[in-house]
Structure formats: C-alpha cells, structure tokens
Amino acid sequence: ARIALERRKFLKTADVAVRRQATWSSLAHDMTAEFRSLCAEE
Incomplete structure (x- = not known):
C-alpha cells in the first residue's frame, strides 16, 4: 500500500x-x- x-x-x-510549466509557457x-506588437507600433 505504501508504494501506491x-x-x-x-x-x-x-x-x-x-x-x-504550461502556465508559464502560455504566460511567456x-x-x-x-512585446512584438509594441515593437511593431514603433
């Protein structure tokens, strides 16, 4: 039972x-x- x-x-x-990990990757x-959209606006 202990192994289980x-x-x-x-x-x-x-x-x-x-x-x-999934949360971090989606957040990143x-x-x-x-960031890309901000750079595109420049």
Missing part, C-alpha cells in the same frame, strides 16, 4: 509541475506577443 501512496504522491507532484507566449 508514494506513486500517487509522485504523480500529483508531476501533474502540478506540468501544469505550472502572451508577453512575447504583447
């Missing part, structure tokens, strides 16, 4: 990490798009 618990904990951590993408 450890695995669940690991999967939960991995899931959070993936979600955080938005910032880059905004």
Whole structure:
C-alpha cells in the first residue's frame, strides 16, 4: 500500500509541475506577443 501512496504522491507532484510549466509557457507566449506588437507600433 505504501508504494501506491508514494506513486500517487509522485504523480500529483508531476501533474502540478506540468501544469505550472504550461502556465508559464502560455504566460511567456502572451508577453512575447504583447512585446512584438509594441515593437511593431514603433
């Protein structure tokens, strides 16, 4: 039962990490798009 618990904990951590990575990449993408539009206006 302990191995299952450890695995669940690991999967939960991995899931959070993936979600955080996705949030960061989308945020970075938005910032880059905004920056490009600002540069285009110059």
